[in-house]
Amino acid sequence: MIIHNTLGQQDEEFKPINSGRINIFVCGPTVYDDFHIGHARTYIFFDVIAKFLRNTGYSVFYLQNITDIDDKIINRAKDENKKYYEISDYYFNEYVNTMDKLKINSINYYARATLYIKEIRAQIKVMIDKGYAYETSDGVYFSVKKFKDYGRLSNQNLNGIIKNSRGTINENKKEPEDFVLWKKTKPGEPYWESPWGKGRPGWHIEDTAITETYFGPEYDIHGGGSDLIFPHHEAEIAQMRSISGKKYLARYWVHTGMININNEKMSKSLKNFIKVNDILRDYKPEHLRFAMINANYNTSIEFSDELLNNSRDNVDKINNFYNKMEKIENITGNYNVNENEMIKKINETMENNFDTRSLIRDLFEFISSVNKNMDNISMETAKKIIKVMNYINNFLCILYDKSNEYNNEKLIDTMIEIRTNMRNNKMYEISDYIRKKLEENSIYIEDNGTKTEWWIKD
């Protein structure tokens, strides 16, 4: 399997540290605001790859952190006259609910930063003891110059960074590039006890404390949005490697591209972000999933209504096809498929740096080919096709749910039989009315010659 590694900027053959097992960590959100489509892009992609890897036989532990203490949370709490945890609990809850709606259910564990204060303190202590960190009047800082590989992940030149650094105004640190590990509390702010006084952890330290707890000092894959490469992931590497003395934090670094709106990055700070819940009013989760995986993960996506409409049409096409396969009852047919060969090919496509775009292209070519031979497909072949479709769906999750399937199939069959009789007697007005009423109840019908098919679309 080939993975494009941000560390080194090249495609590399993937080898897990422990054969057959993969530890993957993806940076989760800071829970102070609504879930937006930029989050969706990253988390849908990693959901697809975690599920894919499990399908191919790996045991995958997928861990995600939740930043539930941060200046933004504190500020929001202040604005709304609430406790900081009322904000973080609320948005964490919303986050988990939205993940569920998007069928992102591959994450083994959400680790909330505030539950790992003990581990964070322990890591900071080691860094101080080893001379990588120092205490000042307002906090504990990591001394970037002490860690010689700082900048290697992002190819940043430290001199350039210093020249252009900003946001150093109120902080009391030795060098502008140094970053905070522990922030000493100001009046009215939440705090935890520590050897360096009351305070709270810096942003970067949560992740290494959490990953060390579950994975140890080195693990396989670290993922996140490309906007986190510098400084966040660079800082994580500096922290953990200065503690462990090892060559790596994560072996492979995988970064997802940004979502653009009107040719500009969508972000919370630009206030141009689109909430997932707003999208889900007009589109299904499958449409958003498709839109996100119909691009290669490391490129930026220009978001628009057209993109979603296009995705909806594509997903409809796939679902229509699937429904037709389920309805096939022919005993004979010459068209054949080799389902094991197909699954092998699907795996090969995905193993080439998770090439979902090529997979989708191949899927459409396949659907087209089967459609051309629709009259020549036996039930046996249809079952093989369904097996392949289900295999793809295990990780793409683009087939619609049929959870509200009706039990009274016989009643629907009866109604359709009545309608067929009316049509045979050219009573079209009333038969169209029946069709319309069924559609209003999510039952869609299709007349194919003498046969009428129906299915439920929620």
Add this chain to the structure above:
RNA sequence: GGAUAGGUGGCAGAGAAGUGAUGCGUGAGACUGCAGAUCUCAUUUACUUGGGUCCAAAUCCCAACCUAUCCUCCA
């Protein structure tokens, strides 16, 4: 200014030297009472620009231009 990824048809998006991918959209036709789905054909002087290499360049080389992201808030 530095770093990174890019620039392909109405849109999305493959290809990495020689047959104009694939899907959507649009137009026409087939099937159909209609609708839907599906099929067929068309949309075909598509590859940012300028040089170069080559029998042959979207693809390789050089230069320029343009776009996005990062350079201590961010998925």
